[in-house]
Amino acid sequence: MKYQIREMKIADIPAVIEGEKRIFKETLGYDMLYSELTLNPYAYYFVLDINHQVKGYIGLWIESERAEIVNFYVDKEYQNHGYGSMILEFAINLCKMSKVPNISLEVREHNLIAISLYEKYGFKVAYRREKYYKDLEDALVMIKELR
Ligand SMILES: CC(C)(COP(=O)(O)OP(=O)(O)OC[C@H]1O[C@@H](n2cnc3c(N)ncnc32)[C@H](O)[C@@H]1OP(=O)(O)O)[C@@H](O)C(=O)NCCC(=O)NCCS
Structure with a gap:
Protein backbone atom coordinates (compact mmCIF):
# COMPACT_ATOMS: atom_id res chain seq x y z
CA MET A 1 0.00 0.00 0.00
CA LYS A 2 1.39 3.39 -1.03
CA TYR A 3 0.29 6.49 0.81
CA GLN A 4 1.29 10.13 0.91
CA ILE A 5 0.04 13.51 2.00
CA ARG A 6 0.19 15.71 -1.06
CA GLU A 7 -1.08 19.10 -2.19
CA MET A 8 -4.71 19.01 -3.31
CA LYS A 9 -5.22 19.66 -7.02
CA ILE A 10 -8.29 20.84 -8.92
CA ALA A 11 -8.70 17.29 -10.23
CA ASP A 12 -9.13 16.09 -6.62
CA ILE A 13 -12.20 18.28 -5.97
CA PRO A 14 -14.85 15.70 -7.01
CA ALA A 15 -13.30 13.01 -4.77
CA VAL A 16 -13.10 15.43 -1.84
CA ILE A 17 -16.74 16.42 -2.34
CA GLU A 18 -17.79 12.75 -2.28
CA GLY A 19 -15.71 12.17 0.85
CA GLU A 20 -17.15 15.22 2.62
CA LYS A 21 -20.68 14.06 1.80
CA ARG A 22 -19.96 10.55 3.17
CA ILE A 23 -18.43 11.88 6.38
CA PHE A 24 -20.20 15.20 7.12
CA LYS A 25 -23.40 14.74 5.04
CA GLU A 26 -22.54 18.11 3.51
CA THR A 27 -19.75 19.63 1.46
CA LEU A 28 -18.03 22.95 0.96
CA GLY A 29 -19.03 22.50 -2.67
CA TYR A 30 -17.15 22.69 -5.96
CA ASP A 31 -17.12 26.50 -6.31
CA MET A 32 -15.84 27.09 -2.78
CA LEU A 33 -13.14 24.42 -3.07
CA TYR A 34 -12.16 25.69 -6.52
CA SER A 35 -11.78 29.26 -5.28
CA GLU A 36 -9.86 28.05 -2.23
CA LEU A 37 -7.36 26.29 -4.52
CA THR A 38 -7.08 29.04 -7.10
CA LEU A 39 -7.87 32.41 -5.49
CA ASN A 40 -7.29 32.33 -1.73
CA PRO A 41 -3.62 33.12 -1.04
CA TYR A 42 -3.99 31.95 2.57
CA ALA A 43 -5.48 28.53 1.76
CA TYR A 44 -3.42 25.34 2.03
CA TYR A 45 -5.22 22.12 1.12
CA PHE A 46 -3.74 18.63 1.22
CA VAL A 47 -5.14 15.19 0.51
CA LEU A 48 -4.35 11.80 1.97
CA ASP A 49 -3.58 9.77 -1.15
CA ILE A 50 -3.71 6.00 -0.68
CA ASN A 51 -2.98 3.91 -3.77
CA HIS A 52 -3.71 6.98 -5.93
CA GLN A 53 -7.12 7.54 -4.38
CA VAL A 54 -8.20 10.40 -2.13
CA LYS A 55 -8.98 8.95 1.30
CA GLY A 56 -8.95 12.10 3.38
CA TYR A 57 -8.08 15.76 3.37
CA ILE A 58 -7.24 18.79 5.44
CA GLY A 59 -7.79 22.44 4.64
CA LEU A 60 -5.94 25.24 6.42
CA TRP A 61 -5.84 29.00 6.30
CA ILE A 62 -2.45 30.33 7.28
CA GLU A 63 -2.12 34.11 7.64
CA SER A 64 0.73 36.03 9.28
CA GLU A 65 -0.84 36.18 12.74
CA ARG A 66 -3.12 33.14 12.79
CA ALA A 67 -3.82 29.75 11.32
CA GLU A 68 -7.07 27.83 11.22
CA ILE A 69 -7.99 24.27 10.34
CA VAL A 70 -11.03 24.68 8.10
CA ASN A 71 -11.87 21.06 7.36
CA PHE A 72 -10.39 17.65 8.07
CA TYR A 73 -11.46 14.06 7.61
CA VAL A 74 -10.22 10.55 7.02
CA ASP A 75 -12.49 8.12 5.17
CA LYS A 76 -14.23 5.69 7.51
CA GLU A 77 -12.47 2.57 6.17
CA TYR A 78 -9.06 4.13 6.99
CA GLN A 79 -9.87 5.66 10.38
CA ASN A 80 -8.02 4.47 13.50
CA HIS A 81 -4.86 3.57 11.55
CA GLY A 82 -2.92 6.68 12.47
CA TYR A 83 -3.60 8.65 9.29
CA GLY A 84 -5.50 11.43 11.12
CA SER A 85 -2.55 11.90 13.51
CA MET A 86 -0.15 11.94 10.57
CA ILE A 87 -2.17 14.61 8.74
CA LEU A 88 -2.56 16.73 11.88
CA GLU A 89 1.18 16.53 12.65
CA PHE A 90 1.91 17.56 9.06
CA ALA A 91 -0.43 20.57 9.41
CA ILE A 92 1.08 21.58 12.76
CA ASN A 93 4.59 21.42 11.31
CA LEU A 94 3.53 23.54 8.34
CA CYS A 95 2.14 26.16 10.75
CA LYS A 96 5.35 26.06 12.82
CA MET A 97 7.40 26.66 9.67
CA SER A 98 5.10 29.56 8.82
CA LYS A 99 5.86 31.02 12.28
CA VAL A 100 2.21 31.68 13.19
CA PRO A 101 1.62 32.04 16.94
CA ASN A 102 -1.28 29.61 17.14
CA ILE A 103 -3.69 27.31 15.30
CA SER A 104 -7.42 27.31 15.94
CA GLU A 145 -0.23 27.74 20.98
CA LEU A 146 2.93 27.36 18.93
CA ARG A 147 5.17 29.92 20.63
C1 LIG B 1 -11.01 12.84 13.49
C2 LIG B 1 -10.43 11.92 12.41
C3 LIG B 1 -9.90 12.76 11.27
C4 LIG B 1 -9.28 11.09 13.02
O1 LIG B 1 -8.70 10.32 12.00
P1 LIG B 1 -8.03 8.88 12.28
O2 LIG B 1 -7.29 8.53 11.06
O3 LIG B 1 -9.06 7.94 12.77
O4 LIG B 1 -7.05 9.28 13.45
P2 LIG B 1 -5.90 8.37 14.12
O5 LIG B 1 -6.09 6.95 13.75
O6 LIG B 1 -4.59 8.99 13.85
O7 LIG B 1 -6.10 8.66 15.64
C5 LIG B 1 -7.19 8.25 16.26
C6 LIG B 1 -7.25 9.12 17.51
O8 LIG B 1 -8.61 9.51 17.64
C7 LIG B 1 -8.99 9.38 18.99
N1 LIG B 1 -9.97 8.28 19.07
C8 LIG B 1 -10.17 7.25 18.21
N2 LIG B 1 -11.21 6.50 18.62
C9 LIG B 1 -11.66 7.07 19.73
C10 LIG B 1 -12.73 6.79 20.63
N3 LIG B 1 -13.54 5.74 20.43
N4 LIG B 1 -12.92 7.62 21.66
C11 LIG B 1 -12.12 8.69 21.89
N5 LIG B 1 -11.08 8.99 21.06
C12 LIG B 1 -10.87 8.20 20.01
C13 LIG B 1 -7.77 9.09 19.79
O9 LIG B 1 -7.17 10.30 20.18
C14 LIG B 1 -6.91 8.37 18.77
O10 LIG B 1 -5.56 8.49 19.06
P3 LIG B 1 -4.82 7.23 19.80
O11 LIG B 1 -5.07 6.05 18.91
O12 LIG B 1 -3.39 7.63 19.87
O13 LIG B 1 -5.50 7.12 21.13
C15 LIG B 1 -11.50 10.91 11.89
O14 LIG B 1 -12.06 10.24 12.99
C16 LIG B 1 -12.60 11.56 11.09
O15 LIG B 1 -12.46 11.80 9.90
N6 LIG B 1 -13.73 11.82 11.74
C17 LIG B 1 -14.90 12.39 11.07
C18 LIG B 1 -14.65 13.80 10.58
C19 LIG B 1 -14.25 14.71 11.71
O16 LIG B 1 -14.76 14.63 12.81
N7 LIG B 1 -13.33 15.65 11.39
C20 LIG B 1 -12.89 16.65 12.34
C21 LIG B 1 -13.80 17.82 12.26
S1 LIG B 1 -13.35 19.08 13.42
Missing part, protein backbone atom coordinates in the same frame (compact mmCIF):
# COMPACT_ATOMS: atom_id res chain seq x y z
CA LEU A 105 -10.30 25.13 14.83
CA GLU A 106 -13.98 24.54 15.49
CA VAL A 107 -15.28 21.13 16.47
CA ARG A 108 -18.74 19.87 17.35
CA GLU A 109 -19.03 19.54 21.12
CA HIS A 110 -20.09 15.85 20.83
CA ASN A 111 -17.31 14.87 18.42
CA LEU A 112 -15.32 13.18 21.17
CA ILE A 113 -13.01 11.31 18.81
CA ALA A 114 -11.81 14.49 17.08
CA ILE A 115 -11.63 16.37 20.40
CA SER A 116 -9.47 13.62 21.90
CA LEU A 117 -7.19 13.66 18.84
CA TYR A 118 -6.81 17.45 19.06
CA GLU A 119 -6.10 17.25 22.80
CA LYS A 120 -3.41 14.64 22.09
CA TYR A 121 -1.69 17.29 19.96
CA GLY A 122 -1.97 20.07 22.55
CA PHE A 123 -5.13 21.86 21.45
CA LYS A 124 -7.15 23.28 24.35
CA VAL A 125 -10.78 24.37 24.42
CA ALA A 126 -10.74 28.19 24.39
CA TYR A 127 -14.44 28.98 24.16
CA ARG A 128 -17.80 27.79 22.90
CA ARG A 129 -19.94 29.05 20.02
CA GLU A 130 -23.50 28.28 21.02
CA LYS A 131 -25.82 26.68 18.45
CA TYR A 132 -23.15 27.21 15.83
CA TYR A 133 -24.11 24.37 13.48
CA LYS A 134 -27.27 24.07 11.35
CA ASP A 135 -28.64 21.42 13.73
CA LEU A 136 -27.92 23.83 16.64
CA GLU A 137 -25.09 21.78 18.18
CA ASP A 138 -22.51 23.99 19.90
CA ALA A 139 -19.00 24.39 18.46
CA LEU A 140 -15.95 24.30 20.68
CA VAL A 141 -13.13 26.54 19.52
CA MET A 142 -9.84 24.81 20.26
CA ILE A 143 -6.47 26.53 20.06
CA LYS A 144 -2.92 25.23 20.05
Whole structure:
Protein backbone atom coordinates (compact mmCIF):
# COMPACT_ATOMS: atom_id res chain seq x y z
CA MET A 1 0.00 0.00 0.00
CA LYS A 2 1.39 3.39 -1.03
CA TYR A 3 0.29 6.49 0.81
CA GLN A 4 1.29 10.13 0.91
CA ILE A 5 0.04 13.51 2.00
CA ARG A 6 0.19 15.71 -1.06
CA GLU A 7 -1.08 19.10 -2.19
CA MET A 8 -4.71 19.01 -3.31
CA LYS A 9 -5.22 19.66 -7.02
CA ILE A 10 -8.29 20.84 -8.92
CA ALA A 11 -8.70 17.29 -10.23
CA ASP A 12 -9.13 16.09 -6.62
CA ILE A 13 -12.20 18.28 -5.97
CA PRO A 14 -14.85 15.70 -7.01
CA ALA A 15 -13.30 13.01 -4.77
CA VAL A 16 -13.10 15.43 -1.84
CA ILE A 17 -16.74 16.42 -2.34
CA GLU A 18 -17.79 12.75 -2.28
CA GLY A 19 -15.71 12.17 0.85
CA GLU A 20 -17.15 15.22 2.62
CA LYS A 21 -20.68 14.06 1.80
CA ARG A 22 -19.96 10.55 3.17
CA ILE A 23 -18.43 11.88 6.38
CA PHE A 24 -20.20 15.20 7.12
CA LYS A 25 -23.40 14.74 5.04
CA GLU A 26 -22.54 18.11 3.51
CA THR A 27 -19.75 19.63 1.46
CA LEU A 28 -18.03 22.95 0.96
CA GLY A 29 -19.03 22.50 -2.67
CA TYR A 30 -17.15 22.69 -5.96
CA ASP A 31 -17.12 26.50 -6.31
CA MET A 32 -15.84 27.09 -2.78
CA LEU A 33 -13.14 24.42 -3.07
CA TYR A 34 -12.16 25.69 -6.52
CA SER A 35 -11.78 29.26 -5.28
CA GLU A 36 -9.86 28.05 -2.23
CA LEU A 37 -7.36 26.29 -4.52
CA THR A 38 -7.08 29.04 -7.10
CA LEU A 39 -7.87 32.41 -5.49
CA ASN A 40 -7.29 32.33 -1.73
CA PRO A 41 -3.62 33.12 -1.04
CA TYR A 42 -3.99 31.95 2.57
CA ALA A 43 -5.48 28.53 1.76
CA TYR A 44 -3.42 25.34 2.03
CA TYR A 45 -5.22 22.12 1.12
CA PHE A 46 -3.74 18.63 1.22
CA VAL A 47 -5.14 15.19 0.51
CA LEU A 48 -4.35 11.80 1.97
CA ASP A 49 -3.58 9.77 -1.15
CA ILE A 50 -3.71 6.00 -0.68
CA ASN A 51 -2.98 3.91 -3.77
CA HIS A 52 -3.71 6.98 -5.93
CA GLN A 53 -7.12 7.54 -4.38
CA VAL A 54 -8.20 10.40 -2.13
CA LYS A 55 -8.98 8.95 1.30
CA GLY A 56 -8.95 12.10 3.38
CA TYR A 57 -8.08 15.76 3.37
CA ILE A 58 -7.24 18.79 5.44
CA GLY A 59 -7.79 22.44 4.64
CA LEU A 60 -5.94 25.24 6.42
CA TRP A 61 -5.84 29.00 6.30
CA ILE A 62 -2.45 30.33 7.28
CA GLU A 63 -2.12 34.11 7.64
CA SER A 64 0.73 36.03 9.28
CA GLU A 65 -0.84 36.18 12.74
CA ARG A 66 -3.12 33.14 12.79
CA ALA A 67 -3.82 29.75 11.32
CA GLU A 68 -7.07 27.83 11.22
CA ILE A 69 -7.99 24.27 10.34
CA VAL A 70 -11.03 24.68 8.10
CA ASN A 71 -11.87 21.06 7.36
CA PHE A 72 -10.39 17.65 8.07
CA TYR A 73 -11.46 14.06 7.61
CA VAL A 74 -10.22 10.55 7.02
CA ASP A 75 -12.49 8.12 5.17
CA LYS A 76 -14.23 5.69 7.51
CA GLU A 77 -12.47 2.57 6.17
CA TYR A 78 -9.06 4.13 6.99
CA GLN A 79 -9.87 5.66 10.38
CA ASN A 80 -8.02 4.47 13.50
CA HIS A 81 -4.86 3.57 11.55
CA GLY A 82 -2.92 6.68 12.47
CA TYR A 83 -3.60 8.65 9.29
CA GLY A 84 -5.50 11.43 11.12
CA SER A 85 -2.55 11.90 13.51
CA MET A 86 -0.15 11.94 10.57
CA ILE A 87 -2.17 14.61 8.74
CA LEU A 88 -2.56 16.73 11.88
CA GLU A 89 1.18 16.53 12.65
CA PHE A 90 1.91 17.56 9.06
CA ALA A 91 -0.43 20.57 9.41
CA ILE A 92 1.08 21.58 12.76
CA ASN A 93 4.59 21.42 11.31
CA LEU A 94 3.53 23.54 8.34
CA CYS A 95 2.14 26.16 10.75
CA LYS A 96 5.35 26.06 12.82
CA MET A 97 7.40 26.66 9.67
CA SER A 98 5.10 29.56 8.82
CA LYS A 99 5.86 31.02 12.28
CA VAL A 100 2.21 31.68 13.19
CA PRO A 101 1.62 32.04 16.94
CA ASN A 102 -1.28 29.61 17.14
CA ILE A 103 -3.69 27.31 15.30
CA SER A 104 -7.42 27.31 15.94
CA LEU A 105 -10.30 25.13 14.83
CA GLU A 106 -13.98 24.54 15.49
CA VAL A 107 -15.28 21.13 16.47
CA ARG A 108 -18.74 19.87 17.35
CA GLU A 109 -19.03 19.54 21.12
CA HIS A 110 -20.09 15.85 20.83
CA ASN A 111 -17.31 14.87 18.42
CA LEU A 112 -15.32 13.18 21.17
CA ILE A 113 -13.01 11.31 18.81
CA ALA A 114 -11.81 14.49 17.08
CA ILE A 115 -11.63 16.37 20.40
CA SER A 116 -9.47 13.62 21.90
CA LEU A 117 -7.19 13.66 18.84
CA TYR A 118 -6.81 17.45 19.06
CA GLU A 119 -6.10 17.25 22.80
CA LYS A 120 -3.41 14.64 22.09
CA TYR A 121 -1.69 17.29 19.96
CA GLY A 122 -1.97 20.07 22.55
CA PHE A 123 -5.13 21.86 21.45
CA LYS A 124 -7.15 23.28 24.35
CA VAL A 125 -10.78 24.37 24.42
CA ALA A 126 -10.74 28.19 24.39
CA TYR A 127 -14.44 28.98 24.16
CA ARG A 128 -17.80 27.79 22.90
CA ARG A 129 -19.94 29.05 20.02
CA GLU A 130 -23.50 28.28 21.02
CA LYS A 131 -25.82 26.68 18.45
CA TYR A 132 -23.15 27.21 15.83
CA TYR A 133 -24.11 24.37 13.48
CA LYS A 134 -27.27 24.07 11.35
CA ASP A 135 -28.64 21.42 13.73
CA LEU A 136 -27.92 23.83 16.64
CA GLU A 137 -25.09 21.78 18.18
CA ASP A 138 -22.51 23.99 19.90
CA ALA A 139 -19.00 24.39 18.46
CA LEU A 140 -15.95 24.30 20.68
CA VAL A 141 -13.13 26.54 19.52
CA MET A 142 -9.84 24.81 20.26
CA ILE A 143 -6.47 26.53 20.06
CA LYS A 144 -2.92 25.23 20.05
CA GLU A 145 -0.23 27.74 20.98
CA LEU A 146 2.93 27.36 18.93
CA ARG A 147 5.17 29.92 20.63
C1 LIG B 1 -11.01 12.84 13.49
C2 LIG B 1 -10.43 11.92 12.41
C3 LIG B 1 -9.90 12.76 11.27
C4 LIG B 1 -9.28 11.09 13.02
O1 LIG B 1 -8.70 10.32 12.00
P1 LIG B 1 -8.03 8.88 12.28
O2 LIG B 1 -7.29 8.53 11.06
O3 LIG B 1 -9.06 7.94 12.77
O4 LIG B 1 -7.05 9.28 13.45
P2 LIG B 1 -5.90 8.37 14.12
O5 LIG B 1 -6.09 6.95 13.75
O6 LIG B 1 -4.59 8.99 13.85
O7 LIG B 1 -6.10 8.66 15.64
C5 LIG B 1 -7.19 8.25 16.26
C6 LIG B 1 -7.25 9.12 17.51
O8 LIG B 1 -8.61 9.51 17.64
C7 LIG B 1 -8.99 9.38 18.99
N1 LIG B 1 -9.97 8.28 19.07
C8 LIG B 1 -10.17 7.25 18.21
N2 LIG B 1 -11.21 6.50 18.62
C9 LIG B 1 -11.66 7.07 19.73
C10 LIG B 1 -12.73 6.79 20.63
N3 LIG B 1 -13.54 5.74 20.43
N4 LIG B 1 -12.92 7.62 21.66
C11 LIG B 1 -12.12 8.69 21.89
N5 LIG B 1 -11.08 8.99 21.06
C12 LIG B 1 -10.87 8.20 20.01
C13 LIG B 1 -7.77 9.09 19.79
O9 LIG B 1 -7.17 10.30 20.18
C14 LIG B 1 -6.91 8.37 18.77
O10 LIG B 1 -5.56 8.49 19.06
P3 LIG B 1 -4.82 7.23 19.80
O11 LIG B 1 -5.07 6.05 18.91
O12 LIG B 1 -3.39 7.63 19.87
O13 LIG B 1 -5.50 7.12 21.13
C15 LIG B 1 -11.50 10.91 11.89
O14 LIG B 1 -12.06 10.24 12.99
C16 LIG B 1 -12.60 11.56 11.09
O15 LIG B 1 -12.46 11.80 9.90
N6 LIG B 1 -13.73 11.82 11.74
C17 LIG B 1 -14.90 12.39 11.07
C18 LIG B 1 -14.65 13.80 10.58
C19 LIG B 1 -14.25 14.71 11.71
O16 LIG B 1 -14.76 14.63 12.81
N7 LIG B 1 -13.33 15.65 11.39
C20 LIG B 1 -12.89 16.65 12.34
C21 LIG B 1 -13.80 17.82 12.26
S1 LIG B 1 -13.35 19.08 13.42
